[in-house]
Amino acid sequence: MTISQVSKRCNISPDTLRYYEKEGLLSGVGRTEGGVRNYTEQDCKQIEFIKCMRGAGLSVAVLKQYFELFKRGKRTLKARRDLLATERKSLQVRLTELQNTLSRLDYKISVYDKALKSKTKELKF
Amino acid sequence: MTISQVSKRCNISPDTLRYYEKEGLLSGVGRTEGGVRNYTEQDCKQIEFIKCMRGAGLSVAVLKQYFELFKRGKRTLKARRDLLATERKSLQVRLTELQNTLSRLDYKISVYDKALKSKTKELKF
DNA sequence: ACTTGACTTAGAGTTTACTCCAACTGCTAC
DNA sequence: GTAGCAGTTGGAGTAAACTCTAAGTCAAGT
Numbered sequence: 001m002t003i004s005q006v007s008k009r010c011n012i013s014p015d016t017l018r019y020y021e022k023e024g025l026l027s028g029v030g031r032t033e034g035g036v037r038n039y040t041e042q043d044c045k046q047i048e049f050i051k052c053m054r055g056a057g058l059s060v061a062v063l064k065q066y067f068e069l070f071k072r073g074k075r076t077l078k079a080r081r082d083l084l085a086t087e088r089k090s091l092q093v094r095l096t097e098l099q100n101t102l103s104r105l106d107y108k109i110s111v112y113d114k115a116l117k118s119k120t121k122e123l124k125f
Numbered sequence: 126m127t128i129s130q131v132s133k134r135c136n137i138s139p140d141t142l143r144y145y146e147k148e149g150l151l152s153g154v155g156r157t158e159g160g161v162r163n164y165t166e167q168d169c170k171q172i173e174f175i176k177c178m179r180g181a182g183l184s185v186a187v188l189k190q191y192f193e194l195f196k197r198g199k200r201t202l203k204a205r206r207d208l209l210a211t212e213r214k215s216l217q218v219r220l221t222e223l224q225n226t227l228s229r230l231d232y233k234i235s236v237y238d239k240a241l242k243s244k245t246k247e248l249k250f
Numbered sequence: 251a252c253t254t255g256a257c258t259t260a261g262a263g264t265t266t267a268c269t270c271c272a273a274c275t276g277c278t279a280c
Numbered sequence: 281g282t283a284g285c286a287g288t289t290g291g292a293g294t295a296a297a298c299t300c301t302a303a304g305t306c307a308a309g310t
Contacts, residue, residue, distance in 0.1 A: 004256075014257090015299055023297095034306050036257055046250050056226035060297065067250070074247045081237035088230040095223050101181035102220060105213040112206035122199045125171050125192070128287075139287090140269055148267095159276055161287055185267065 001039040010047050017047070024064045025050055027071060057094065058087050126164040135172050142172070149189045150175055152196060182219065183212055 003014045010017075020026050021037075026046060030038045039047075050063055066083055069076040115121055128139045145151050146162075151171060155163045164172075175188055191208055194201040240246055 002257080013299075016297085018258090019298060031258095034257085035259095036306080042249065049250065052226055052229060054297095056223055056230075070250060077237060077241055077247075081234060081241065084230055084234050084237065088227065088234060091223065091227055091230065095220070095227060098181055098216065098220050098223065101177055102213065102216055104177060105181075105209055105216065109206060109209050109213060112202060112209065116202055116206065122202075124167065125174065125195060138269075141267085143288090144268060156288095159287085160289095161276085179267090 001044065003037050003039070006039045006044060006047065009044065010051060012047065012051060020047075020050060020060070023060055025060065025067055027067065053087075056091055062087065126169070128162050128164070131164045131169060131172065135169065135176060137172065137176060145172075145175060145185075148185055150185065150192055152192060178212075181216055187212065 001009075003017055006012075007014045007017060017026075021029055026043065029043055030040070032038050053063060054060070062083070066080060069080045069083070111123065115123060126134075128142055131137075132139045132142060142151075146154055151168065154168055155165070157163050178188060179185070187208070191205060194205045194208065236248065240248060
């Protein structure tokens with residue numbers, strides 16, 4: 001697959017794909033004789049994984065670390081597991097925060113709806 | 126309250142507090158005769174609100190817009206409600222995404238745990 | 251051979267949200 | 281009255297994650 005095909009399929013710009021590769025999140029992307037990137041199905045899966053994790057707030061630096069561990073082979077299995085577990089933990093924390101903020105927004109919107117009905121009072125903020 | 130007191134209480138740096146004020150998220154912070162910021166309890170509540178919303182990913186620009194509507198008075202009640210509702214919606218979407226990613230991480234960690242037990246196989250990534 | 255369009259690289263530029271700096275002011279304590 | 285500290289301002293600097301530009305290459309079509 002060419003970069004533009006992967007770009008469309010994964011909905012990530014070619015620039016970003018090149019950037020991820022430069023940062024070491026995609027080490028083994030092959031090239032044609034002409035030097036053009038030739039992505040495999042595996043590459044795509046990995047890109048989807050990266051996209052998913054980036055969406056959840058994992059930094060490019062952490063993902064780089066993860067894939068660098070990978071390159072060092074089987075003996076880093078535990079380290080990778082632990083890295084993921086750490087990220088999982090902080091994701092869980094952020095999830096709970098977001099849930100609280102969602103409730104707070106719901107409450108605030110309900111206060112607005114009441115104020116709009118009574119057509120009299122203004123709010124503090 | 127002085128800026129350093131608020132900074133401690135809200136756990137936000139004085140620089141950030143000044144930055145928020147400059148950006149219009151805190152319009153009416155009073156000053157002493159000497160020109161020193163003098164925060165009220167209301168100001169603190171507002172700062173907590175800003176912190177909470179920033180934590181949930183609302184941009185400084187959106188919050189600025191919200192407080193600018195506020196300055197225009199009661200006739201912007203509906204606009205403010207709608208702004209909050211829009212943000213609530215996208216927060217909800219992100220929350221669902223994060224939940225999916227959390228599950229994915231859980232699964233991946235379980236795969237690692239299996240691989241660690243059997244002590245034989247490597248993973249794709 | 252020549253144009254066209256997609257691709258390559260290195261490196262510069264952008265955006266967001268801070269964070270830091272320099273130069274200055276105004277209390278408070280000695 | 282002056283040292284020291286907390287505060288002020290305007291503006292410069294930073295980090296992360298892209299995003300864009302310039303200059304060039306390559307393969308296909310005319």
